Ligand code: PRP
């Protein structure tokens with residue numbers, strides 16, 4: 096699979112196992128989503144460009160590296176994507192945050208859009224679209240299509256659990272978008288849920304079921 100990074104870092108894999116467990120509380124679930132998002136952000140920002148700058152240590156003047164004035168944006172897919180924003184901002188605090196509201200129609204599994212507010216200068220930014228779950232891929236494909244209308248510099252998709260079906264569909268629809276995820280599971284069930292997965296991410300983050 097080109098353009099897909101599935102992290103096998105032990106910290107991520109350990110946290111993912113706790114996240115999946117049915118007995119994990121909403122409080123713990125939220126904390127884990129935030130922590131895993133932060134670790135995935137570390138991977139997804141690996142290619143940020145650096146420039147040389149002059150600095151002075153207590154000992155002497157020297158040259159050091161600094162991230163080259165990159166403009167970044169994080170766009171969570173509501174609701175569940177919200178859970179990943181703080182973890183991402185922890186590492187890239189000056190990123191702007193846009194929001195896209197989509198939910199899957201439970202009958203058709205098709206995404207229904209209800210909100211879209213993006214930074215005005217998104218065309219000058221590299222964008223990280225975040226959502227814990229990539230199932231059929233419909234929501235991610237739709238969100239990325241909306242963002243592309245505003246011509247950002249680049250888009251990466253960061254998720255926690257994916258299904259092979261979702262990865263394939265997203266790669267087909269948006270081959271230019273690199274995908275970062277903590278784990279790829281076995282399959283989707285007849286209701287479009289990822290197996291073994293973690294259930295409904297939005298409900299588990301917000302305690303709505
Ligand atoms: C979940 C999840 C993704 C989407 C993935 O959201 O957070 O956005 O499903 O499924 P897909 O790849 O088949 O589109 P959901 O529609 O349950 O909305 P919510 O976040 O508001 O709960």
Ligand code: URA
Pocket residue numbers: 175228230287288289290292293294295296297
């Ligand atoms: N959305 C979720 O929250 N969980 C899944 O398994 C699939 C879609």
